[in-house]
Amino acid sequence: MSAYRITGETGEWEVIVGLEVHAQIVSQSKLFSGASAEYGGEPNTHVSLVDAGFPGMLPVLNRECVAQAVRTGLGLRAQINLFSRFDRKNYFYADLPTGYQISQFEHPIVGKGAVEIELSDGEVRHIGVTRMHMEQDAGKSIHDQDPTRSFIDLNRAGVALMEIVSEPDIRSPEEAGAYLRKLRQILRYLGTCDGNMEEGSMRADVNVSVRREGEEGYRTRCEIKNVNSVRFVMQAIEVEAQRQVDIWESGGEIDQETRLFDHVKSETRSLRTKEDAHDYRYFPEPDLLPLVIEQSWVDELKAALPELPEDKRARLEKEYGVSRYESGVLTAEQSVADFYETVARGADARLATNWILGDFFAALNRTGRSIEDSPVSAEALRELLALISDSTINGKIAKEVLEDMVETGERASVIVDRKGLRQVTDTGAIEAAINDILAANADKVAEYKSGKDKLFGFFVGQTMKAMKGKANPAMVNELLKKLLAS
Amino acid sequence: MSLDAKTVAKMARLARVGLSDEQVHTYQKEMQGIIGWVDQLNEVDVTDVPPMIGTGLAQPRLRDDQVTDGNCREKVLSNAPDREGPFYTVPKVVE
CATH class of the missing domain: 1.10.10.410 (Arc Repressor Mutant, subunit A)
Structure with missing residues (x-):
């Protein structure tokens, strides 16, 4: 694939991107309190006095959140640090009641790993993961309810997040999109984050810089905060890189700063100009002892991990003879892969693949349903395909039967009898x-x-x-x- | 280590504490005294001694992942100087 370049007036520019992805950990309760971590809820009900920062309240670490972080680290084929530690990141904001976020700065629980991405032309690249740590989420500010006041809901305050930091290995919007989608897929397979970007379960800070083709080293980068969809991340990179190229070419300098992406205007603009915005004055969290975990526990968690997307993909190709493209579609979601295997196991795998990727997906699209609430179960589809295989009906009639199944929910054999669709072999x-x-x-x-x-x-x-x-x-x-x- | 007025002003700003020039001067002197006293620790050679942030023996107590708290909105909002229905309110902050 030809490399992504921005053509300026004085030559070609390369784009350098690193992503910090915040992923909400799937858990019942919060990272340091027993309040519910469930999304939504009446304002300020999923809040304990710990989350609200009342004096004297102490954080107690949730074991399952640690397990989820370890599982994620293993899924990213990363180093698991048996010793890690929490630090305070100090800043003032209305939705941060304590005035600090408990995070892991110097000693994160997960070290170096990698994510394998595949681009549209089939090229495979490895994007390095620098580290991953646990931290608390902040509350939510609502600005549109009152002309002079912001309203604060702390339901999300204290919910456990994983921050996954990539190396500056990403070289194009497409690669950034592929990385995010792959990360989301891995987390969903692992069950450590639901990947629901609409609900803010996954959001990204995007670090962008540019350099001339062939140049060594990096130029000053800007960080675009809190981008909440794959598409917006890709757009933000495009417009921010162009902005930087324009500034460099006109003889200007890039200031290292935090910016915001406005998708309506398709531009980025400076967010925090205050000179001290990044002076977080980290120090070890005095309310928590360092976290020391046992290798045996890590091994236990590893043994119980589900099959990961890449492994599943390779297996489907081998077991069912599906193509590289087909295996990619079939393993995009675990639920799709499970559905496929239920149909294809013990059936004509080629027939199952063609039908699921063709008529069955089309039926889902048409009815606006997902695989989880499919109008036709995997067992029912398998029965339909069996009727084709044993020549009870032909393929064309089978399409008609499938439509009937979607509509009535009846079994294929019942429909074939009701409508008298048996194939004539006389x-x-x-x-x-x-x-x-x-x-x-x-x-x-x-x-x-x-x-x-x-x-x-x-x-x-x-x-x-x-x-x-x-x-x-x-x-x-x-x-x-x-x-x-x- | 010496502490200049600029650093004191910066610390005050980071802590969102407003100080007059006169107060900056006062605190500069007081804090310089504290730092000078703590500076004595620099006389100890701690080469190759890792920072101590725990005894190394104690383990943090971990919680099971169960919902055992929350649903106490009135308590949570009890100290709010200005609330609106179920929300805390603050002077408008928009970036």
């Missing part, structure tokens, strides 16, 4: 139909015999029509050839 009946067609189209028969081969399709169509689509197509072909030759 040679006599098919021959009779063909003879009628040939007799009624004597002129076309003569043309065919004088060399107009294309007319064969016409005869097939007429025969199928006469038999209401129920004739066995292979037999129609065979008998037509025989009768036309006679």
Whole structure:
């Protein structure tokens, strides 16, 4: 693939991107308190006095959140640090009641790892993961309820997050999109984050800088905060890189600063200009002892990990003979892969693949349903395919049966009986139909015999029509050839 | 280590504490005294001694992942100087 470049007036520029992804950990309760971590809820009800920063309240670490962080680290094939520690990151904001966020600064629980991404042309790249740590989320500020005041809801305050920091290995918007999607897929497979970007379960800070083609080292970067969709991340990189190129080319300098992406105007703008915004004065959290975990526990968690997307993909290719492209679609979501395997196991795998990727997905699209609430269960689809395999119905009729299944929820065999759709394999009946067609189209028969081969399709169509689509197509072909030759 | 007025002013700003020039001067002197006293620790050679942030023996107590708290909005909002229904309110902050 040709590398992504921004063409300026003075030459070609390369884009350097690193992502910090905040992913909400799936857990019942918060990182340091027993309040519910569930999304939503009445304002300020999923809040304990710990989360609200009342004096004397002490944080107590949630074991499951640690386990989730370790699982994620293992899924990123990263180093797990048996010793890690919490630090205070100090800043003032209305939705941060304590005036500090408990985070892991110097000693994160997860060290170096990597994420394998695949680009649209099939090229595979590895994006390095620098580190991953646990930290608390902040509350939510609501600005549009009152002209002079902001309203604060602390339901999200204290919910556990993982911050996954990538190396500056990303070189294009496409790679950033692929990285985010892959990360989301891995987290969803692991069950450590639901990846729901609309609800803010995953959001990214995007670090962007540019340099001239062939240049060594990095130039000053800007950080675009809190971008909450894959598409916006890709757009933000594009416009921010262009902005920087324009500034460098006109002889200006880039200030290291935090910016915000406005997707309506498709621009980034400076967010915190205050000179001290980044002076977080980290220090070890005095309310928590360092976290020391046992290798044996890590091994236990590792043994219980689900099959990861890449492994599943390779296995599907091997076991069911699906193509690289097909395995990518089938493993995009674990639920799709599970559905596929339920259908394909013990059935004609090729048939299952074609039907699921074709008519079945089309039916889901048409009805606006997802695989989780599919109108047709995997077992029901398998039964339909079995009817094709044993020649009870042909493929064309099967499409009609599937539509009926989507509508009525009835089993394929019931529909076939109700509508009388059984395939006709009776040679006599098919021959009779063909003879009628040939007799009624004597002129076309003569043309065919004088060399107009294309007319064969016409005869097939007429025969199928006469038999209401129920004739066995292979037999129609065979008998037509025989009768036309006679 | 000496502490200049600029540093004192910066610390005050970071802590969102407003200080007059006169107060900066006062605190500069007082804090310089504290730092000077603590500076005595620099006389101890701590080369190759890792910072101590725990005894190394104690383990943090971990919680099971259960919802055991929350649903106490009135308590949570009890100290709010200005509330609106179920919310805390603050002077408008928009960036």
